[in-house]
Every structure is written in C-alpha cells, then in structure tokens.
Amino acid sequence: MALVVAVLANIAIAGAQGPPGAGGGRGGGRSGGRFKIYPQEAIGRGLPAYNTACGYCHGERGKGGNAGPDLIVSLVTLHDEDGVQLGQYLKSPVHAKVVKADVPDNELFDIAAYLHSRVQYASGRGDVHMDMILVGDPKAGEAYFSGAGGCSKCHSPTGDLKGVGAKYNPATLQERLVMPRVGRGGFGRGGTTDPNAPYATVTLPSGQTVKGAPVRVTDFDVVIRLADGTTQTWARNHGIPKVEVTDPLQAHIDIMTKLKDFDMHNLTAYLATLK
Amino acid sequence: MNPIQRVFFLLVIIPVLASGQMLPPGDIRHPKPDSWPTFHGDYSGRRYSPLNKINSANVHNLTLAWVSQVSMTPGRNVGGPGPEPSSRSANTRGTPLLVNGVLYVTEPNTVLAIDARNGREIWKYTWRGVPAVALGNRGVGIYGNWLFFETYDNHLVSLDMKTGAERWNKELADVKRDYFSSVSPLVIGNHVIVGVGGDFLDVPNFAEARDPETGAVQWHFWTTAHEGDPGFHTWPNKQAVEHGGGGVWYPPTYDPELNLVYIPTGNANPVMAGQSREGDNLYTASVVALNPDTGKMAWHFQFSPHDTHDWDAAQTPVLFDGVINGQPRKLLAQAHRSGLFFVLDRTNGKHILTAPFVEGLNWYKGIAANGQPIPDPMKEPQIAGALTSPNSNGSTGWPNPAFNPDTGLFYVGTQQSYTIFYKTDLDAQPEGYSGTERGGGSVMTELRAIDYQTGKIAWRHKTNIGAQSLLTTGGNLLFGSDGSGNFIAFDAKTGEPLWHAGLISNPSNGPITYMLDGYQYVLVAGGEFLYAFRLQD
Secondary structure (H helix, E strand, O other), X not given: OHHHHHHHOOOOOOOOOOOOOOOOOOOOOOOOOOOOOOOHHHHHHHHHHHHHHOHHHHOHHHOOOOOOOOXXXXXXXXXOOXXXXXXXXXXXXXXXXXXXXXXXXXXXXXXXXXXXXXXXXXXXXXXXXXXXXXXOOHHHHHHXXXXXXXXXXXXXXXXXXXXXXXXXXXXXXXXXXXXXXXXXXXXXXXXXXXXXXXXXXXXXXXXXXXXXXXXXXXXXXXXXXXXXXXXXXXXXXXXXXXXXXXXXXXXXXHHHOOOOHHHHHHHHHHHHOOO | OOHHHHHHHHHHHHHHHHOOOOEOOHHHHOOOOOOEOOOOOOOOOOOEEOOOOOOOOOHHHEEEXXXXXXXXXXXXXEEOOOOOOOOOOOOOOOOOEEXXXXXXXXXXXXXXXXXXXXXXXXXXXXXXXXXXXOOOOOOOXXXXXXXXXXXXXXXXXXXXOOOOOEEEEEEOXXXXXXXXXXXXXXXXXXXXXXXXXXXXXXXXXXXXXXXXXXXXXXXXXXXXXXXXXXXXXXXOOHHXXXXXXXXXXXXXXXXXXXXXXXXXXXXXXXXXXXXXXXXOOXXXXXXEEEOOOOOOEEEEEEOOOOOOOOXXXXXXXEEEEEXXXXXXXXXXXXXXXXOEEEEEEOOOOOEEEEEEOOOOOOOEEEEOOOOOEEEOHXXXXXXXXXXXXXXXXXXXXXXXXXXXXXXXXXXXXXXXXXXXXXXXXXXXXXXXXXXXXXXXXXXXXXXXXXXXXXXXXXXXXXXXXXXXXXXXXXXXXXXXXXXXXXXEEEXXXXXXXXXXXXXXXOOOOOOEEEEEOOEEEEEEEEOOEEEEEEEOX
C-alpha cells in the first residue's frame, strides 16, 4: 500500500492530531500522529523493568514467548494509555489466574512507554542492517568495475572515487552506485551547478538551439533554466519546438536496468575497500 | 437472498423504495445519462461512458463551466467521537457521485453536497475522528435517499442525502489496531458492501455487507483464509492468518447477471518479511468473487503469490465482454501493480492471458500454467538488498484504469521503476512493515493502451506521472493527465492529445462525465478544486 501512504502520509487529518512529535514509525513517516510519544527516559527505564516483570513469559521485546502472547499486537497494549489499562489488566482475574504480577505503579508507566515504543517501531519500516550489507567479493567487484560493468570508463578508484568507501555507509554506497540521483531528478531548480543534472536542448523552428536545465517539459509547454538563473518558456504544439533531454547519468540508468544482484553486491564490497 | 426473496425484492421492495426516491435501486444497474451513481459510474469498473456529445471532433471547444474550491471548514452536520476538527485544505482523491443534479464529494472526514450546475456547496457533514492512518477516501455509496461513507477511522456513516444529517454510524474495525478505511461503499440490492485496510500492525482484513436500513452486518468475509476456508493451507498456521493483512481498501466491481462481486485485496503481512508466513497467503493480493447475498466465495485468483513487495491487488478488476479466439467471453482484466496484465474468465476465475505491460520486470521467474507468476525468491527483500523492478509503488497503482468497448483498448498509467529492497526484521516472527527500500528510480512514465486480446501495447504516450485515474467515452476520448497539471483529452484510438486545460494542481481523482440541461459535462478534481467543463455554446 506504499503508493497511497507515500502520497498521503503528510496530510494532517482534521481531528487526528496527536501529541507533539507523534508519528514517524521506523523512518517511513507513516504514523500520521496516531501514536503517543513517550519520553525516552521512561522508555529506557521500561526496558529492564519489562524484562524483569514480563520478559520471562512474553519474550524478548514483547514479541511473545513460550508462556505469554505477543504484546505488540495485544489489544490490551493497543488500548492502553500511560499504563492505566495495562495495570487494570494485570490485576484482573484473567491475568491473575495465570500469574500474579506485582508491578509498582511507577514501573507500569515505564513498561507501557517501552511497549508503546515497540508498537510504533513495528508500524514503521525498520533500519537496514549496515553490518550485513557487505556480502560480495571485492575482487570480483573490481573486475566488474574495470571490465563488464564499464565503470572505469567514467570513474577511477584513485580519482573521483578515492576514499568513497569511508565517505558513505554500505547501503548508501550501494544505493549510489546503482543511481547516484534518486529518481530521474534534475527537474525543478537544479541544473546550473550540478554537472550531473539533466539538461534540455530546445530546437526552435528557426533551427536555433537553447540549452538549460529542464524545469518543465510537457506536450504544451517547455520551461528551462538558463545558465544565468533565469527561465525561458515556450508553448509547444505537436512536438514543436523540439525538446531533447540529456542525462549525464544515463550510463547509470542503463546499468540499473540490467545489473544483477551479485554484481551489485560485489561492486559495493569493492567500493567499500576504497577508504 | 434466495430466489423467492430475490423475486420479492424485485417486485415488491424496489417499487416501494423507488417511490419518491432520490436514486431508485434500478438506476444503479442502469445509470441514467444525468447521473454517476457509483464509484466507477456503473458496476463494471470500465470507467466508460457512452456519452458522445463531446467527442474527438469537437473536444477542442471544451471550456470551463465552473470551478469550485472544496471547503474543509467544519459543516453544520457533525458526528463522531473525536475533538472539534480543525480546518485544512482538501485534496480530493475520491470520485464524486451525481444524482438529481447534486454532486456528493468526499474527503477522509468530510462529505459535501455540491450543486452540479454551479459548483456551490449545499450542505456538508464533518466527522470528528480520532488519530488514525490518514488515507484518502474514494467516495460515497447511495441507496434510495441515503448516503454511506467510510470514515478514515473505520466508521460506516449513513447520511440523509437531502440534508446531510446523520442517520447512524457503525464501527467497522478497531482503530487502535491501526485499521483504516478508505473504500467507497458499493450498494448491490439491499447490501452495502464495505471493507477495511491496515498493514502496519499485522491485522487480518475483511469485506462485509451491511444492511442499508440499520447498518447491521449481513455477512463477513475474511481476506486471509481462516481455518476451514479453502485457502487456509497456504498459510503455515493460524497465527499467520490472523495477522496476515489483505486489506480491502479499494472498491469492488460487480456483475449483476452472474451476481458476483469482485473484491481486490491488499498485500500480505508482515509486509516485506515473509519468513513467518511461508506459502501463497491466500487471499491476499488477489481478486475474490463473492455472492453479494451470502458472502460465499465462488472463486479467487492471486496476482502476486506470497507477496513481499507491498504489491496490493488494489487495482480495479475491470469487467467487460470480449472475444477470445473467436468466442464471446465474460472477462475480468486487471493491470496489477507488479507490472503484469491479467485477463480472466470472470465466470470461474480461469486464466486467459498474463503479459507484462511495462519493461524491465525482474521479480518473477516465469508464468505458471494457471497464469500466475512464479516469484523469484532471490528478489524478495534481502538483508544485503535486492535490486528489483518495479519498486513498491509498482508499475501502476490504485488510480483507476479505463476500458473502452468501442476501441477494445485497456488504458493504464504506467511506470518502469527500480529499487533496492531490504529486509529489516530478521526475527522468526517479524512484525509490521519489516522491510524498506532505498535508491533506484523511475526510468519511464507513460500512458499506455493495451490490446486485451494479446496483451500488446497498442499505443503509448509519454507523461510525467505513472499511475493516473482515467475516463473514456463514446466520443472516442480518453481523459487523463500528464502529471504536470494538465488535464488532457486524448484520442482514444491513437493516444494523440486533442485538448488540454492547465489546472492549479495535477488532477487528483478519476474524472466523471454526465448530461445536465442538454450539456455534457466532464468533471475532475485537482487537489482542493473541482473543475467542470462543457462545450462552448
């Protein structure tokens, strides 16, 4: 369901505002203010308190254990606020007949804070395991770099890529070797300072050509940003004036469409050695 | 409904209901030219109108009749348990319905009645909700004199069409479990078909039929196959089923002759880590054909088995009658988010055609004899990353495609994209999203016309947007956009742009068309504005 959420996650629904700072999840920005945010201090205290009072039955991080259910998706947790409902449940006959849990009230708040932080974490996307990205063979990556990949036609390990392995974390390195620019990019304000930004060549009916950064190219108009920062607009009709957009990163686009995972992992491992 | 009840409903109930009603039930099955009574205009999901007063020969004379800003200031009619809502800008993603010269427009917490002749607001209903996932709303359903609306925080609200006064509201699902609602209810006979979504906290999703009079549940269908269901064996255990996703967040289509409602379902959960749900995970990422009277499943077809890329099947199951190998067939077609175009026999769900509608797809190893793709497990999200096409946004999305019976073409907004999928939750029992994607990008965005008989691309037109909502008409027209704010009429046969209007923002919903006072109108939303066009006198 990513498309919809990506588009709509930032819409503030009337009446749906949560507490300041609410939302976020695991870096996906998906929460829309629906989770209460607890103080980090309380969450920090809640972890050992949880492990002592609950962990034996409900498992590590509240995900369920041999004797107790998953608390992250538990209705008791989800309907709890500040440990109040949690405390009521612990004292209820339903829980008491299984195990008597004497949790001091001050710890209940902290345990609740910890469990709610786990709920919020589960609703997000999680973090890439940076220490598990480098699974490729650096030597094979080097061979691909200089051979089949054609990377050495534009790049040099002692030139533009010198030190790149220290500059980026492994996931960013991998991401950038596939496509240094996210999306097609370049449309908007860019182009005048970034040598890798796309540029447009507009050929007028007279044969005159004008080059600049493509701000907007449609069937009906073309807008480019000129080297002096100003913009120029032409109406278009049936493809006139002709517009050709050139992307200096076209080689990366071409590679992206055919790159195999093992080559990608090998390349990442090789580039990571360029400290 | 058994046969006797059906006859009673047709011969007795409908005539009684129809007397003085704003929308007699028969007018949903056979929409009048001056109405747009369901999400897709009719039950088929084709987004095709036979109207041809505006056509490829005169569309260049299309001009603005009125423009209206959708106001989110709370209205006179309010409901719901939440605090007093604050004002915000509208962003209309739903399809307005039109009955008796009044448009019914929705936002996630608002329903507005707007005069279709001048764009002026008649009444407004505001739902005071609680914090929940903030998705768009697809629109209302209409039964007689009543509207039905799913609030974003999972209440089904029924309103009086004339005044906007609330008749009742019923909770559909527990918002604390992170369910959300966005579907426009579909009225079939005396059933209001609704559904809920949610894939953030691993909930099982469902479709339901509700009684239009009382809101009571008539039947309930789990979209993850529970114990005793035919698809239960495609899950490893009950625990996985009960947290398996399969959101119903996009409206279904319906064949009155077969009496089957076709419900498209969302992806499986946990979303990107499949280690706790080995198997195909029916009926996620599928279309399920149900009897709307009983909720009993006639057949199912899964487009993306064991999905781990967030590729819902929440795209329109488009129904049309066509010819395959010289034989007339009742067909169902879907351009699925994974980049594959499927044509099925809608009487039984049997596969007819599976073909890619974009280039570069690398996530499947081949097509099985039953027409299903065979996923490549190495293209599931990996700890070290898997470079995959398409990305989670998919090759298309929920914005509706269109099918024109005059051209035989299926129109869809497309994109060729790449991303690196990572698995982030390595636990034996992962939870929630459990994965992410980084990098890559889009290398192509085009509006494409597909020949349903062959799956081949008949024409393509470059745009600056992938998925987009479309409308096609008997005037040989296809209305869509370029992703840069232009609302465009294309020649339906060739894809040539014939007319355009630059809007303040890009079209944000599915356009509709209708007749009023002898004029054919075309209506589209762009963000917080509605634009109505008609031919110049």
